[in-house]
Amino acid sequence: xxxxxxxxxxxxxxxxxxxxxxxxxxxxxxxxxxxxxxxxxxxxxxxxxxxxxxxxxxxxxxxxxxxxxxxxxxxxxxxxxxxxxxxxxxxxxxxxxxxxxxxxxxxxxxxxxxxxxxxxxxxxxxxxxxxxxxxxxxxxxxxxxxxxxxxxxxxxxxxxxxxxxxxxxxxxxxxxxxxxxxxxxxxxxxxxxxxxxx
Numbered sequence: 001x002x003x004x005x006x007x008x009x010x011x012x013x014x015x016x017x018x019x020x021x022x023x024x025x026x027x028x029x030x031x032x033x034x035x036x037x038x039x040x041x042x043x044x045x046x047x048x049x050x051x052x053x054x055x056x057x058x059x060x061x062x063x064x065x066x067x068x069x070x071x072x073x074x075x076x077x078x079x080x081x082x083x084x085x086x087x088x089x090x091x092x093x094x095x096x097x098x099x100x101x102x103x104x105x106x107x108x109x110x111x112x113x114x115x116x117x118x119x120x121x122x123x124x125x126x127x128x129x130x131x132x133x134x135x136x137x138x139x140x141x142x143x144x145x146x147x148x149x150x151x152x153x154x155x156x157x158x159x160x161x162x163x164x165x166x167x168x169x170x171x172x173x174x175x176x177x178x179x180x181x182x183x184x185x186x187x188x189x190x191x192x193x194x195x196x197x198x
Contacts, residue, residue: 001095001116005106006125007165015131015169022135029062036065040093043120046072046100052120052128056097068093083112090114123158130162134170146171153177 002009010018025032041060043053053069060067070089072078077085082105090096090113099120100106110117119127137148149172152160156178167174 003110003113003116004118004127005103005110006119007127007130007162007169010169012169012171015166018131019135019138022131023138025063032063034064036060036063039065039095041065041067042070042089042093042096043067044070044072044077044089044096044098044100045120046077046098046105047121049099049121052097052099056120082108087112087114121158124161126158126162129159130166133159133163134166134172137172149173149175151175151177155179 057067086109095116097118097120100122103122103124
């Protein structure tokens with residue numbers, strides 16, 4: 001299994017297969033109760049998230065595996081060399097999911113890890129969220145994916161970056177409705193000025 005950083009290295013067939021497996025597992029969970037038997041996932045959180053931790057941990061449990069939670073602030077990741085620490089961790093588990101502040105840290109970790117790594121979120125990419133969003137689209141429409149049109153409203157961020165990659169690979173239409181960064185900054189300045197005026 002390759003590292004899952006930004007989905008750029010995944011083909012259309014790769015992503016289609018992932019979505020197909022996800023639908024099969026959701027439809028018949030009992031058929032997959034031992035799919036990850038004797039497999040351990042390390043979940044490393046530099047950046048907190050309730051949903052990411054719960055979804056990965058429950059998934060590992062329901063598939064017969066084990067999830068190990070590691071908080072960045074209460075581990076040696078804040079004390080020692082990042083590559084050294086991840087190399088040691090990777091000798092004890094079969095896969096590592098890391099939720100990080102910076103994609104540069106993911107790249108450092110992936111280069112040192114002996115096992116596949118999953119980007120659980122960083123400032124540039126959010127591949128798992130994008131995959132889940134597209135899975136939801138297919139679950140709530142009878143149309144083929146390439147006939148769907150997704151409208152994304154909000155700031156341009158890691159999620160929108162990953163959705164662009166998904167749309168490119170899978171052929172659905174995507175419209176991004178995002179404010180310009182300069183306009184957003186000006187809005188904040190005006191709001192804070194109004195607050196200061198009482």
